Amino acid sequence: MGVIGGVRWGGVLPRRLRAPSRDAADRRYALERTLHHGAVADVSVLALELAMVSRSVADPRLDTAQTTLQRALDDLRSVGAAIYPPVLAGAGVGPALRSLADRLGLRLRLDLPAHDLDGDARARTGLLVADHLQTLCPGTAVHVRVRGRRLVRVRIIDRQPGRPGPRHYRAALRCG
Amino acid sequence: MRVAIAEDGVLFREGLVLLLKAAGHEVVGCVGDGDALLSLVATTPVDVAVLDIRMPPDPDGGLATAERIRALRPETGLLLLSHYAETHYLMRILEVGTERIGYRLKERVAGVQVLDDTLTRIADGEIVIEPVLAKRLVQVPGGRDGGALSALSEREHDVLRLMAEGRTNNAIAAELFVSAKAVEKHIASIFTKLDLPGDQAVHHRRVLAVLAYLRAQRIDG
Structure with missing residues (x-):
């Protein structure tokens, strides 16, 4: 001291x-990857599809849905980053x-x-x-x-x- | 605009192609990794290359690919996309270049207008930084004295945030419904209060000075 x-x-x-432990670290990395390639990727695709629908349909509910999707992604991001910081493996x-x-x-x-x-x-x-x-x-x-x-x-x-x-x-x- | 895409998520890649075509852009290539994008850019004229940061060949293959494209074709704009808004990625991107380059969250470019605006700004030579990240950098963490940042007025704070996004004076003026002259005054005042060096007239240097200052406020060592 x-x-x-x-x-x-x-x-x-x-x-x-x-x-x-080493096993716990490995599991956390795999879990974050699953979240990233699964739910996060799917919701991001949904955001793109919603944007395409918005091109042909004028409905204010689509804007609300887009905002809700962004909020869901923010939450998923927070969870993913808490499980395993995204920059840790690469940098x-x-x-x-x-x-x-x-x-x-x-x-x-x-x-x-x-x-x-x-x-x-x-x-x-x-x-x-x-x-x-x-x-x-x-x-x-x-x-x-x-x-x-x-x-x-x-x-x-x-x-x-x-x-x-x-x-x-x-x-x-x-x-x- | 001629756009090339490298993204390892098939569905997101296909969705991006549809959105780009809807915005009136020509998609000259669409691949799943950085090496394939580099080969494409080497043989085909591309105005802006859109890259996923976390894709093969490395964990962060988009960053390495962006570096190689910038060395090979400095005139090609680069838009890096990620699910994460991380200051580490921002700093690495600024090492790749400070002009004709952008960093956005994937879902935030899910819209014809915002995607078109982002690509146009990059093709025009600007630097485009994810507003979520710029806002976070400008915020004074709760419960502590923000030092010189606390001395900024509310309007100067807004101007600083938009500068950190890479916005030009005219774009800041349009966003805040004030004249470009008023923006110039606010910027001069911000630079004085924060004691920032550098030439305010050179856009990308100004953005760098602002980002370096904001980063230094948070990292002590």
Whole structure:
């Protein structure tokens, strides 16, 4: 415990976060893919078909239906992104968490290892931190520090607006 | 306009073809992956290529394909579509190019008028950014001091959001029912309040400056 990278990590006993297992990470990825290629793709096609119908039929109910479809897609997107952040598989932990923080309105400071995490560590670490970020309210300042390769250590400090003091979390993942 | 499509979802691809034809565009090719689109663009004149971001050959094959098309045919416009509005995708797209390029959510271009408007803006050299994403970037997260963004008036906030969408002064004026001169004044005021550098007269540089600023407000390190 002490000051690392200008951040005081000690002072209180950190709560432990539990990382998803490799199987759970794989299942979540498959589930998001199923949602993406299934319901999300189908509703998007429906939106196109509705647009074509609107060309030949003047009915205000079609506009309402289009709005409803867009709302359904927004919901499906939120569910899909919560199951498995869309950027994580393709671009890795940093881009995935930054995109998520943007979407949730969080102020994120990331301190990641210089090396790339391998597939297992990348997925499980990304999901561990993403799951925690999902619990925070907009405006929260979050500092995430990740170290290690086969034994990945994660520390998170968050400070939510209107709540006293920062909260500390940590986790360790044995990967590979 | 001559349009080529690369999309791995067969039904969405076919629906897009119908919509493009209904909008009066010529669909010169319709393929299921990035490599096939690249071959098509190499041999056929295309005004705008429409690409799905998440398609083969990689998980995000549309981005890699867009890079290769931009290198091969810089004059070809690029419209990247996705089910997700992600700032990571936006930043990658801005690395591909800042002119004749767009990023929209798939279902938001499901309409002849909006699709036509998006393609026309891209073919005219503009950058088109999904309004959902621009709005999210401009919003000050609840419960925190938005810094310089909080100093903007409501109207300046609207102008900033439309700038982040890549809109020109005239388009912003039409959207807000004000004169182009008034828009210029608002933009000058925004740039002063946010202490933004850069030449406001060069459209794509202005968009980049605004996006870089908004992104930096959210990411601390």
